[in-house]
Amino acid sequence: METIIEAMHLNKAYNDQVTALLDVNFAIGKGEFVALLGRSGSGKSTLLNILGGLDAPTSGEVRIDGRNVDFGDRKALIALRREAIGFIFQSFNLIPALTAQENVEYPLLFNYHEKAARRERAADLLATVGLADRAHHYPREMSGGEQQRVAIARALVGDPLIVLADEPTGNLDSRTRDEIFDLMRRVNRERETTFLIVTHERELGKRTDRTIELLDGSVVS
């Protein structure tokens, strides 16, 4: 299988004291559906932010799609976020002033797509996540599950290689949690988009291709 994410000897320390990551090594293949397990404070979010180019490691290297990420090159990091990465957050983090449709279109605004193309693509993705009829609703008019579906559509709109999801079901009840999880799994199978899902729920880990577990900043399994 082709490797799409490669983490090599990643270390992250805050203020030279608190160690968040300690020599983290792993590789994820293209189209894999992987859970990143660990208790809170184990460095999961830090790792996710580094992989998404939002944070820089203290040392070590990240390879995305065979290319080294240069954490000193801001433009390259922005391009990485625009082209290769989709983010899903725990608290959905939709823009309150925008409708579902506009929220999904929003990342394409910074990707400089034509308006008609943006609209069409966003509409397609809303249909994919089963929210075609909610396109013109604002986040406050939608349930948590619906908001997270919009967020998934938004993460997919730029056609990323990798979706990084930080506790995407953390704020949802168990039934909605399963729906969202299934939706991500379906997208993963249909589009062959690689998913790396941070969660602290072991049970969810069992329903992924494989799990990477962090403990105190190190990979334990």
Added chain:
Amino acid sequence: MIVGRLIDYLMAAAHQVARKRMRVFLTALGIAIGVAAVVGTVSLGEGIRYQAVEAIKEQSDLTLIEATADIRGGAIQLITPAKIGELDAIPHVAASSAVVREAYATKRQTYLEVVGVDPGGIGDAIRPKYLKGESLAPGSRQAVLGHDVAETLQRYEGVRLGDTVPILIRRYDEDGMPVDEEVGFTLVGVLQERDDAFDQVMLIDRGVAQELRGGEAAFDGVLIRVDHPDAVFGVVDGIKGLGLTARGAFQQIESVNRLMDVVVLILAFFAGVALIVGALMIVNTMVTSVFERTREIGITMAIGASPADVVYLVLAECLYIGLIGGVIGDLLGVAFSGAINTFGKPFIVAQLGDTFSTFADAEITLITPGLLVLGMAIAIALSLVSGLYPALKASHLNPVTAIRTGV
């Protein structure tokens, strides 16, 4: 492409603005009051300028200009036949006539400013109207007097139409001693009152003047008639372009303009203090707005916005504040200007006294399209400048901390 991007930013910002209508409106009102103050006071200045210029146009012969020799770069630009040809070639010059200027004294020591004119060519240039008598006959020692100087000579020297005006011309003999030669000019005409320099001069034949001067063929100036009042300043520029000096009633307008420029600038400056308050309100509103949306900005950056994108998004919001402020400001300014006209005019007219009684019937404020555009431009420019700090602040947020800690 760039327009498309701009529209995208504006559309995205429009959503934010629409969500906080009241806040945006109140902030825009701050700028609007400043703009209204500027528009109102400048309209008063411009109105007074307009009335003053109109009064000058009405009272004086604006389209008459005299081009005179000048010293440029150490060399005297003489009025040569070639120069006269170039002057005639300036657009909107309807007629021109070269003149010789002299200063004579009468036998009783009345000072006379003398203009030697070409009796054939002068008619079109100065358009003389005669109170009494008629024009000069070419080549003869005749004189036509301006209205005021004719009155003076009649009162103190008893010179009337048909009389001879006795002139003493001072010459120097071989030993350098002054010798006065007496020359008599027959008074053949008196001009009507013109309210310009021609009221004070004596017109004589140009050839005679040159002969009395010792046979020099040079001219001292060219009287130019411009075909339309609006073309006067263009012709003045043309004359200056030839290295000559231009004089005439237009100089009064220039003085009024210079004075009013300063007055309007000072008025606008004090009125503009209100704009500083408005600008600070925008800074405050946008800093608050950016703070409230810390998390949202973090997300925007996480999903692919560059810091520049964030700057443009914030500035686009400021642009709306500027547009709204500009429109309201212009409307308030027009209202303010109307109020000055209605309530302020009686007071101003009373203070200025009878000299400016023409103001009583006229609008003392003047709103020009340019002034409204200026008001709009001030509002927009100011709101963009005020938005710069909040925008840069927003663009420097760290996405990770913004998303984690943002409200």
